[in-house]
Amino acid sequence: MLTAEYWSRAGENAWCPGCGNFGILSALKQALAELQLEPWRVCIVSGIGQAGKLPHYVKCNFLHGLHGRALPTAIGVKLANPGLKVIAVGGDGDMYGEGGGALLHAFRRNPEIACFVHNNGVYGLTKGQASPTSAAGFRTRATPEGTALPGFNPLAAGIAMSGTFVARGFAGDREGLTRLMVLALKHKGFGFIDILQPCVTYNKVNTHKWYQERVFDIGTRQHDPLDIERALERAREWPEADPEGRIPLGLFYSAQRPSYDEQLPVLRQGAPVEARPDPRKVEQAIEEFRQHGRD
Amino acid sequence: MAGIDFGLIVTGQAGQGLQVIAQALAGVFVRSGYHVFVSQDVMSRIRGGHNFTRVRIATKPVGADADRAQMLVALDAKLASLHLSELADDGLVLIDPDDGSRPETGHEIVAVPLRRLAREHGREVMTNSVALGAALALLQHDPEALRRPIQELFAGKGQAVADENLACARAGFDFVCAEGRTCRERIPRIAEDAGRLFLTGAQALGLGAIAAGVRLVAGYPMSPATPIFEFCARNAAEAGIAVELVEDEIAAINMALGAAFAGARAMTCTAGGGFCLMNEGLSLAGMTETPVVIMVGMRPGPATGLATRTAQADLLFCLSAGHGEFPRAVLAPADPEQAFHATIRAFRIAEEFQTPVIVLFDQFMADATRTIGNLQLPIANLQSAERQSLPEGAYRRYEASESGVSPFLRPGTKGQLVYVDSDEHNEEGHITESAEVRVRMVEKRARKAGGIAVMLEPPEVWPGPGRKTMVVGFGSTRGAVLEAVERLRGKGLDVGVLHICDIWPFPIDSVRAALEDSRRVITVENNWSGQVARLLRQEAGITAAGSVRRFDGRQFAVAEVAAGIERLAEGKTG
Numbered sequence: 103m104l105t106a107e108y109w110s111r112a113g114e115n116a117w118c119p120g121c122g123n124f125g126i127l128s129a130l131k132q133a134l135a136e137l138q139l140e141p142w143r144v145c146i147v148s149g150i151g152q153a154g155k156l157p158h159y160v161k162c163n164f165l166h167g168l169h170g171r172a173l174p175t176a177i178g179v180k181l182a183n184p185g186l187k188v189i190a191v192g193g194d195g196d197m198y199g200e201g202g203g204a205l206l207h208a209f210r211r212n213p214e215i216a217c218f219v220h221n222n223g224v225y226g227l228t229k230g231q232a233s234p235t236s237a238a239g240f241r242t243r244a245t246p247e248g249t250a251l252p253g254f255n256p257l258a259a260g261i262a263m264s265g266t267f268v269a270r271g272f273a274g275d276r277e278g279l280t281r282l283m284v285l286a287l288k289h290k291g292f293g294f295i296d297i298l299q300p301c302v303t304y305n306k307v308n309t310h311k312w313y314q315e316r317v318f319d320i321g322t323r324q325h326d327p328l329d330i331e332r333a334l335e336r337a338r339e340w341p342e343a344d345p346e347g348r349i350p351l352g353l354f355y356s357a358q359r360p361s362y363d364e365q366l367p368v369l370r371q372g373a374p375v376e377a378r379p380d381p382r383k384v385e386q387a388i389e390e391f392r393q394h395g396r397d
Numbered sequence: 398m399a400g401i402d403f404g405l406i407v408t409g410q411a412g413q414g415l416q417v418i419a420q421a422l423a424g425v426f427v428r429s430g431y432h433v434f435v436s437q438d439v440m441s442r443i444r445g446g447h448n449f450t451r452v453r454i455a456t457k458p459v460g461a462d463a464d465r466a467q468m469l470v471a472l473d474a475k476l477a478s479l480h481l482s483e484l485a486d487d488g489l490v491l492i493d494p495d496d497g498s499r500p501e502t503g504h505e506i507v508a509v510p511l512r513r514l515a516r517e518h519g520r521e522v523m524t525n526s527v528a529l530g531a532a533l534a535l536l537q538h539d540p541e542a543l544r545r546p547i548q549e550l551f552a553g554k555g556q557a558v559a560d561e562n563l564a565c566a567r568a569g570f571d572f573v574c575a576e577g578r579t580c581r582e583r584i585p586r587i588a589e590d591a592g593r594l595f596l597t598g599a600q601a602l603g604l605g606a607i608a609a610g611v612r613l614v615a616g617y618p619m620s621p622a623t624p625i626f627e628f629c630a631r632n633a634a635e636a637g638i639a640v641e642l643v644e645d646e647i648a649a650i651n652m653a654l655g656a657a658f659a660g661a662r663a664m665t666c667t668a669g670g671g672f673c674l675m676n677e678g679l680s681l682a683g684m685t686e687t688p689v690v691i692m693v694g695m696r697p698g699p700a701t702g703l704a705t706r707t708a709q710a711d712l713l714f715c716l717s718a719g720h721g722e723f724p725r726a727v728l729a730p731a732d733p734e735q736a737f738h739a740t741i742r743a744f745r746i747a748e749e750f751q752t753p754v755i756v757l758f759d760q761f762m763a764d765a766t767r768t769i770g771n772l773q774l775p776i777a778n779l780q781s782a783e784r785q786s787l788p789e790g791a792y793r794r795y796e797a798s799e800s801g802v803s804p805f806l807r808p809g810t811k812g813q814l815v816y817v818d819s820d821e822h823n824e825e826g827h828i829t830e831s832a833e834v835r836v837r838m839v840e841k842r843a844r845k846a847g848g849i850a851v852m853l854e855p856p857e858v859w860p861g862p863g864r865k866t867m868v869v870g871f872g873s874t875r876g877a878v879l880e881a882v883e884r885l886r887g888k889g890l891d892v893g894v895l896h897i898c899d900i901w902p903f904p905i906d907s908v909r910a911a912l913e914d915s916r917r918v919i920t921v922e923n924n925w926s927g928q929v930a931r932l933l934r935q936e937a938g939i940t941a942a943g944s945v946r947r948f949d950g951r952q953f954a955v956a957e958v959a960a961g962i963e964r965l966a967e968g969k970t971g
C-alpha cells in the first residue's frame with residue numbers, strides 16, 4: 103500500500119509559507135495513493151510559475167517544460183506512451199493566459215490526461231501582476247488603476263467546448279479536492295479541475311477566509327453533470343456579480359464522448375514507443391513512386 | 398541518336414488543371430525511359446491568376462529547368478505572351494482559338510479548339526485533358542501511353558471520369574494528327590522499363606521520416622511544408638505514425654518534444670514563419686536534451702512574404718534560432734535523394750546526441766518532381782537497438798560524460814524515474830541556480846557538437862578541390878549550379894563546385910581543403926544578403942569574391958547561374 107507520504111520527494115520547497123499550493127500538493131499525493139498507482143507509471147508535465155514547480159515535490163516522472171505549453175507536451179507524452187498516467191499542471195497565467203489556446207483545443211481533443219490548474223488570480227513568480235482570472239478592478243503595480251478586463255471563466259469555457267470532465271476544487275478543501283482528483287485521474291478523457299488557491303503574498307482580495315466563507319459543494323444541491331444549461335448557470339455564479347453570491351465546487355459538467363486516445367487508429371496497433379520500423383513497409387512506400395515502362 | 402533535352406511549359410489559371418497535364422505528360426515520358434524534371438510556379442490563390450509548370454524531358458539526368466522551352470501549352474491564350482521570351486525561336490504555342498486572344502509572335506501557333514472538344518467528348522472541365530492529348534500528338538508519341546497516367550490521376554474520381562478524360566485526350570490527339578501538325582522534335586519510347594522513381598522533394602522527406610521510424614508527426618499547415626505533413630498523414634496507418642494536425646506551431650513542436658521525451662521518434666514540419674513560433678520549443682529541446690527533427694521549408698519573407706514561392710534566406714536564422722546556446726545540426730538536402738538520406742541522418746543525430754536537428758529545404762526543392770534511380774534503405778539505422786541502458790541505482794537524466802551525452806531512459810521504465818527540466822538543472826534533473834552546476838551543464842551540452850560534426854556527410858566537391866574558381870552553394874541550387882559549371886568547363890573555364898548539404902556544425906576543415914588553392918570563391922544563393930558568403934567568412938575565414946544571388950521568389954535558371962559565374966570569374970565583383 104503506497105501512502106501519500108510515499109509520493110513525497112525530500113528536498114527544499116520554494117513556495118511561500120502558507121501558500122495554497124501546499125493543499126493542492128497534499129491532495130494530489132493523497133489521490134495518487136488512493137489510486138494505488140506506481141510512481142514510474144506516472145508522469146507530470148508542468149509549465150512555468152510557482153505551480154509549475156509542483157512535480158519537483160512529487161515522486162514520479164516529470165517534464166517541467168515551458169510557460170503555457172504543458173498541454174501539447176503532455177498530449178505528446180500520452181500519444182507516445184498511452185501506458186503512462188499523464189497529468190498536466192500549471193497556474194492561471196500558465197494555462198489561461200500563455201496557454202489559453204492550447205487549453206481550448208485540449209477540451210476539443212479530449213485526450214486521456216488530467217489537468218490541474220492552480221488558480222490564484224494573480225501572477226506570483228513575476229511578483230504580483232493581474233492574471234486572466236483577476237476580477238475587474240484588481241489593482242497591481244502593472245494595473246495601478248485596476249484591470250479593466252473581466253476575469254476569464256475557465257469552467258464556462260470548458261463547458262462550451264464540450265469538456266468531458268469540467269470541475270472546480272478549492273485548495274483549502276483537501277478532502278473534496280482529493281475526491282475530484284481521483285475522479286479526474288480515472289476519467290477516460292480530459293479531466294480538468296480549476297483549483298481555487300489563495301495567494302498569501304500577492305492576492306489580498308481572494309484570501310483563504312474569503313473563499314472559506316463562500317464555497318459550497320455542488321453535489322449537495324442535486325446537480326446533474328449531464329445538464330449543460332444548469333452547468334453553465336452554475337459556472338457563472340461568482341461573488342463579483344453578487345456580493346452575497348457563493349462559489350460552487352465539484353463536477354460541473356461531463357459531456358459524453360469518447361477520448362481522443364480511443365479514437366486514434368494508430369494506438370490500436372500498440373504504444374508508439376514500442377513500435378519498430380518495418381523495412382518492408384518502407385520499401386512498399388518507396389515502390390509507390392516507381393514508374394514502370396509497361397503495365 | 399543525339400540526346401534529347403526538351404522543355405515544355407504549361408500555363409493557365411489556378412483551377413484549370415495544369416498539374417494534370419504536367420503530371421500525365423511526365424508520367425508518359427518517365428515510363429518511356431526519360432529523365433524528367435517538373436517545377437511549379439503557383440500563386441497563393443485557389444482560382445484564377447497565372448500559374449505555370451515547366452517540364453523538362455531529357456536522355457541524361459537533369460536537376461534544373463530547361464533553358465528554353467520548345468513547346469508552350471496555354472490553357473488561357475492571353476497568358477501565352479508571358480512565356481514567349483522563354484520559348485525557343487522554333488518552338489510552338491498551343492492555344493484554344495476560342496479564347497479570342499492570339500499571342501503576337503513569330504512563333505508557330507497550333508490552334509486546337511480545346512474547350513469545344515472537351516464539351517463534345519466529355520465536359521468542359523476536361524479541357525486540360527484535350528490539351529494533354531494534343532501535346533502528346535505534337536511530340537509524336539503513342540497515345541496509348543496516356544492510359545495509365547490518366548487512370549492513376551483520376552482513379553479516385555471513378556472509372557467514368559477517367560474514361561471521359563481519356564476520350565478528351567484522344568480527341569485532342571486526333572485533332573492534331575488530322576491537322577498534320579508536329580513539333581520539330583519527336584520524343585519516342587527509348588527504354589522498355591527504366592523503372593525509375595519519380596517523386597517530389599517533399600515526398601522524399603516524408604519517406605525519409607518513415608524510413609527512420611518516426612512515430613509522431615505534429616504540424617500546422619504552411620506552404621511549403623504542407624505536402625510533407627499530408628504525405629505522413631496518408632501513410633500514418635500503414636507506417637504506424639500518430640499524425641497530429643494541431644492548433645498552432647507552438648503546440649506542434651511541444652507535442653513532438655513530449656513524444657520524444659517519452660521515447661518515440663518525433664518530428665514537426667513547417668515554414669520559416671511557423672518555425673519562428675517554434676523557437677521557444679527549439680530552445681526547450683536544447684535545454685532538456687530532447688531529440689527532435691524539425692523540417693523547415695524556406696519561402697521568401699519577411700512575414701508572409703511570397704507564400705508559395707522559393708528562397709534560401711532562412712539559413713542564418715536556423716543556425717541561431719532559439720534563445721540561449723545549445724548544439725544543433727542543420728542539414729540542407731538538395732533533391733529527393735539527399736532529402737531521403739538527410740532525413741534519416743537527422744533522426745540518427747537527434748537520437749544519438751539528444752538534441753534538435755533541422756532539415757532545411759525550400760519550396761522549389763519540395764515541390765519539384767524528378768526522376769531518381771533508387772532509394773536504398775540504410776539497414777543499420779533501421780535495426781538500431783533500443784536506446785535504453787538500465788542504470789545501477791537511481792537514474793540521473795543528465796549524468797556527466799565525456800561526450801556530453803547522458804544515457805537516455807524512457808519514462809515508464811520499471812522502478813526508475815526520469816526528471817527533465819527547462820530550468821537549469823543538476824544531473825538528476827532538478828532545478829538549480831548553482832553557478833558551478835550551471836557551468837558544468839553548459840559545457841556538457843556544448844561538448845555534444847564535436848560528436849555531431851563527426852556524423853555529418855562532408856560537402857560535395859566537383860570535379861575536385863582547388864579549381865581556379867570555386868562555386869559554393871547549399872541545398873536546392875545544386876542541380877542548376879552543377880549544370881552551369883559543367884557548361885562553363887566545356888567552354889574551357891577552370892571552375893569547380895563545393896556544394897554543402899550538412900551545413901551545421903559548419904564543415905570548416907573540408908571547406909578550407911576544397912577552397913584553399915583557389916584564386917576565386919563565388920557563392921550562388923537564393924537570397925539578397927549572401928548568407929553562404931557570410932558563413933564562409935565567419936566560420937572558415939574565407940572571403941568570397943562575389944555572389945550570384947536571386948531573391949525574387951523564383952529558382953535559378955542554369956543559364957543565369959552560368960552567366961553570373963562567368964562574370965565574377967572574369968574578375969569583376971558583384
